[in-house]
Amino acid sequence: MNKKQGLRGMSDKTSDIVLVVLTALIMLIIAYPLYYVLVASVSDPYDVYAGKTFLMPSQFTLEGYKAVFSNSNLLNGFLNSVKYTVIGTLYSVTMVYITAYPLSKKDLPGHKWISIFFIITMYFGGGLIPTYLVVRDTGLLNNMWALFLPGGVAMGNVIIVRNFFENNIPRDMFEAAEIDGADNLTTFVRIVVPLSRSIMAVMVVFSMVAYWNDWFTALIYLQKDQYPFPLVLRGILITTEAMTSMTGGMSYAESNRIAELVKFASMIVAAAPMLIMYPFVQKYFEQGFMTGAVKG
Amino acid sequence: MNTPKKAAKAAKPIRLHKKTLGQRILENWQLYILLIIPIVITIIYKYIPMYGIQIAFRDYKPARGFFGSKWVGWYWFERFFTAPTFKRMIVNTVKLSLYSLLWSFPVPIILALAINQLRFKKYKRVVQTVLYAPHFISIMVVCGMIRIFLSPYGGLINLLIGKQVDFMTVPEAFRTIYIASGIWQDAGWGTIIYLATLSAVDPGLYEAAKIDGASMFQRIRVIDIPELIPMIILQLIMSVSGLMSVGFEKVFLLQTQLNKATSDVIAVYVYEQGIVDHAYSYSTAIGLFNTVINIILLVVVNKIAKKAADVSFV
Numbered sequence: 001m002n003k004k005q006g007l008r009g010m011s012d013k014t015s016d017i018v019l020v021v022l023t024a025l026i027m028l029i030i031a032y033p034l035y036y037v038l039v040a041s042v043s044d045p046y047d048v049y050a051g052k053t054f055l056m057p058s059q060f061t062l063e064g065y066k067a068v069f070s071n072s073n074l075l076n077g078f079l080n081s082v083k084y085t086v087i088g089t090l091y092s093v094t095m096v097y098i099t100a101y102p103l104s105k106k107d108l109p110g111h112k113w114i115s116i117f118f119i120i121t122m123y124f125g126g127g128l129i130p131t132y133l134v135v136r137d138t139g140l141l142n143n144m145w146a147l148f149l150p151g152g153v154a155m156g157n158v159i160i161v162r163n164f165f166e167n168n169i170p171r172d173m174f175e176a177a178e179i180d181g182a183d184n185l186t187t188f189v190r191i192v193v194p195l196s197r198s199i200m201a202v203m204v205v206f207s208m209v210a211y212w213n214d215w216f217t218a219l220i221y222l223q224k225d226q227y228p229f230p231l232v233l234r235g236i237l238i239t240t241e242a243m244t245s246m247t248g249g250m251s252y253a254e255s256n257r258i259a260e261l262v263k264f265a266s267m268i269v270a271a272a273p274m275l276i277m278y279p280f281v282q283k284y285f286e287q288g289f290m291t292g293a294v295k296g
Numbered sequence: 297m298n299t300p301k302k303a304a305k306a307a308k309p310i311r312l313h314k315k316t317l318g319q320r321i322l323e324n325w326q327l328y329i330l331l332i333i334p335i336v337i338t339i340i341y342k343y344i345p346m347y348g349i350q351i352a353f354r355d356y357k358p359a360r361g362f363f364g365s366k367w368v369g370w371y372w373f374e375r376f377f378t379a380p381t382f383k384r385m386i387v388n389t390v391k392l393s394l395y396s397l398l399w400s401f402p403v404p405i406i407l408a409l410a411i412n413q414l415r416f417k418k419y420k421r422v423v424q425t426v427l428y429a430p431h432f433i434s435i436m437v438v439c440g441m442i443r444i445f446l447s448p449y450g451g452l453i454n455l456l457i458g459k460q461v462d463f464m465t466v467p468e469a470f471r472t473i474y475i476a477s478g479i480w481q482d483a484g485w486g487t488i489i490y491l492a493t494l495s496a497v498d499p500g501l502y503e504a505a506k507i508d509g510a511s512m513f514q515r516i517r518v519i520d521i522p523e524l525i526p527m528i529i530l531q532l533i534m535s536v537s538g539l540m541s542v543g544f545e546k547v548f549l550l551q552t553q554l555n556k557a558t559s560d561v562i563a564v565y566v567y568e569q570g571i572v573d574h575a576y577s578y579s580t581a582i583g584l585f586n587t588v589i590n591i592i593l594l595v596v597v598n599k600i601a602k603k604a605a606d607v608s609f610v
Contacts, residue, residue, distance in 0.1 A: 011511070012506075012511070012512060015413075015511065015512040015513065016415060016512075019410055019413055019414060019512075020414070020416075020419070022410060023410060023411065023414065023419075023423045026407070026423075026427070027422075027423060027426040027427070029480070030426055030427055030429065030430060030480065030484060031426055031429070033441060033445065033452075033480070034429065034430075034433075036452060037441060037444075048450065049449060049450025049451075050450060051450065051455040054455075095333070095334055095337075098330040098331070098333070098334060099330075099331065099334045101327070101330060102324075102327040102328070102330055102331050105324070105327060107320070108324050108327055109317055109320050109321050109324070114331065114335075117335070117338070118334075118338065121338060121342040121343075124346060124587075125342065125345065125346065126342070126344070126345020126346045126347075126348055126349055127345070127349065127566075127580060127583035127584065127587065128566055128567065128570055128571070128579065128580075128583055129351075129566075129570040129571075129576050129579045129580045129583065130344075130345035130346070130348035130349055130351065130362075130580060131341065131345040132570070132571065133345075133348060133351075133356075133362070133576065134340065134341060134344050134345050134348065135341070138340065149337055149340075149341055150341045151341075152334075152337055152338045152341050152342045153334045153337065153338060183326060184324060184326040184327050185326045185330075188330075209432050212434070213432075213433070213434035213435065213436070215434070215436055215545075216544075216545055216548075220571055230434045230436035230437070231436070233434075233436050233437070233440060234436055234549070236440075237436070237437075237439070237440030237443060237444070238436075238439060238440065238443065238549050263440070263444060264444075267437045267440050267441065270433075270434055270436070270437050271432075271433045271434070271437050274432040274433070275429055275432055275433070277432075278428065278429075278432050279425050282421075282424065282425060282428065285428075285488055286488055286491055286492045286495065287492075
């Protein structure tokens with residue numbers, strides 16, 4: 001109670017300082033674990049586990065990263081993830097766009113029913129096994145497309161994009177196109193797509209993050225040599241299978257050391273691409289969520 | 297948001313010739329073509345599985361398919377209700393979700409209220425960038441970090457507290473680990489929706505409040521919180537309706553033989569029975585049970601919200 005009274009009477013300057021200190025502390029809590037992993041990934045693991053790397057690396061080494069990219073399993077997983085992310089993103093963003101554009105045309109005959117048809121899938125689904133059985137029966141087991149198709153159309157993203165088309169593209173553009181005799185498809189390709197680059201950037205990032213980080217779909221539908229990077233990581237981090245393929249011919253201590261280094265390095269390799277990318281489109285997130293939330 | 301739509305509605309009657317439905321459909325044929333692939337994929341991978349849920353009431357045999365398998369009524373549900381770990385799974389699922397909701401739900405709201413008051417734009421951007429970061433990291437990496445940090449042999453947490461506890465084997469620690477890491481990963485991202493809502497506040501309101509001598513905390517209480525209430529209720533409804541669907545992936549990755557007393561939840565059982573043991577009908581029945589409870593919760597909470605605050609979103 002006392003504290004509250006104190007806060008209430010605070011001048012703006014004092015409360016500004018309190019806020020800055022508070023948010024700085026929160027940033028520290030968020031960022032430190034990531035920083036610690038980064039430092040550990042280039043330090044001697046025995047020093048890491050002895051608590052000598054809280055702030056700075058100890059006995060700097062890049063062996064962990066070298067090992068990640070020379071291990072056939074990890075490298076294969078990494079390349080798989082790159083492939084799935086590129087193809088999945090192209091597929092997903094295309095689907096979102098070709099669904100969102102017709103749905104943004106309120107005067108399209110049947111608009112209401114088509115909308116309901118898609119929106120129902122946001123709330124109801126067949127669940128794990130019925131979906132699995134359909135994927136199996138359509139011959140997608142051990143096929144990369146099992147990662148993309150069963151998700152259907154990402155309706156959350158469709159709604160964000162649809163609302164962007166409705167609210168952020170000037171009406172005059174459509175009218176001008178109509179007067180010039182442009183048909184729907186021409187308008188879509190020449191006006192809607194170029195004028196929605198910002199929201200497209202957000203969609204690309206969302207899809208990339210989803211496919212880059214996905215592992216469960218692959219666990220269910222794909223076989224081992226098709227596993228994406230995070231699923232290969234599972235063997236190293238969670239179920240701790242021995243990494244025989246990489247440590248053959250080394251002394252026990254040395255192979256242990258590399259195995260520990262790889263744990264940290266591979267986590268950084270998995271996290272870094274997305275962490276580097278998202279700040280570039282960050283300013284559009286709020287906008288996207290705002291237009292998305294209004295008529296969610 | 298409303299003005300362009302209203303304008304469009306008002307503009308409609310001005311058109312000279314009303315077109316017939318057939319003409320309008322023909323005019324838009326390209327739009328229907330665009331929709332063909334999304335609709336086909338949605339039917340195959342969304343609607344057919346929904347129809348396939350009926351194997352929860354059948355004894356599914358791959359050779360007989362969804363509809364040819366023998367009808368067994370409530371058999372699988374009865375088997376689930378009498379399973380030895382049934383009670384434990386229900387209790388664990390409800391407790392994990394409920395505690396998770398209670399602890400995690402308020403954090404993004406408080407963070408958003410604080411971030412919204414930051415006056416140095418560049419610093420605000422930095423705070424937001426840092427807070428969003430964990431959202432972009434794979435749950436696999438997060439769980440890897442958790443396991444390494446909590447390891448008794450030189451894990452960060454044990455180093456900091458000077459002990460050698462193997463937290464992953466302590467049932468009492470599981471929920472705390474799950475919830476705390478969840479807040480770490482998603483609280484920052486959760487602020488977006490609230491910050492977007494707050495950005496709609498008329499800056500003039502703040503100015504007026506300042507002139508009246510209101511402190512920052514008074515401004516938050518009188519201006520910001522009322523602005524957020526509808527969004528808070530919407531978010532609450534959505535969270536409660538998903539109460540039975542705990543984050544399967546994380547539980548799956550953090551579960552060990554020794555912490556099962558608290559980490560054994562329905563979603564993991566659905567996976568084990570269905571994908572690992574190929575008990576397709578049984579697994580589907582359990583999944584359906586889960587979904588039905590979620591729907592009931594959604595309807596109930598929505599009704600309560602409607603009565604209490606006169607807001608409804610479903």
